[in-house]
Amino acid sequence: MSTEGPVVNVHVLFFAKSRELANTPRSKVDVPVEIIASDLLDQLVSRFGLTSIQNSLILAHNESYIENLSDKILLKEGDELAIIPPLSGG
DSSP: OOOOSOEEEEEEEEOHHHHHHHTSSEEEEEEESEEEHHHHHHHHHHHHTOGGGGGGOEEEETTEEOOOTTSEEEOOTTOEEEEEOOOOOO
């Protein structure tokens, strides 16, 4: 990941199909302290091979859904990101 400026280490949790594609339930990654949500999602999709479900993912930061991917988010050391694919009914 290309980084400019300060970087923090955050936890990334994967659910359902994203867990299957990433081949892990969780990971730790270094990310910029300040980043646009869509750029962060793009970096995570690229890094963990989630391209096939990229357009339907929900991103959460510390258990709060990020409603607008054009929002800038501020991350702190140890924050938690969750990648949540659409939940299928059944």
